Amino acid sequence: MSGDGDKDTGTRPGKGPGQNSGNAGHGQERDAARQREARATLARAERESETVLRTTFEGASRSGDTAGDDDPIERLGRRIGRSAGAVFALGLVVYLIWTYL
Numbered sequence: 001m002s003g004d005g006d007k008d009t010g011t012r013p014g015k016g017p018g019q020n021s022g023n024a025g026h027g028q029e030r031d032a033a034r035q036r037e038a039r040a041t042l043a044r045a046e047r048e049s050e051t052v053l054r055t056t057f058e059g060a061s062r063s064g065d066t067a068g069d070d071d072p073i074e075r076l077g078r079r080i081g082r083s084a085g086a087v088f089a090l091g092l093v094v095y096l097i098w099t100y101l
Helices: 024-065 072-100
Strands: none
Touching: none
16 A cells, blocks of 8 residues: 555556446446337337227127127026126225225
8 A cells, every 4th residue: 555545446547437348338338238129028018018908998898798798698608697797806905904004
């Protein structure tokens, strides 16, 4: 240790942060490539989620437009299914509240 005010900064002399090798441009290229990859991944995820949501809502909107509305058995089955779904959802909420609160 010399008394000339040198402090150990953890880097080699003459090298700034992120420039520990002679190829300083490669770090920026890697960062740019990672950013492009991240943006592409986010765009793909957004497209796929829009597709899933759109098909879900289209299916829900088409369920009432089917030609089988005249059939009383289909109407009864639809009522039973919707009622069973509501009872199941309510039971699940009650179970979760009872268990975790």
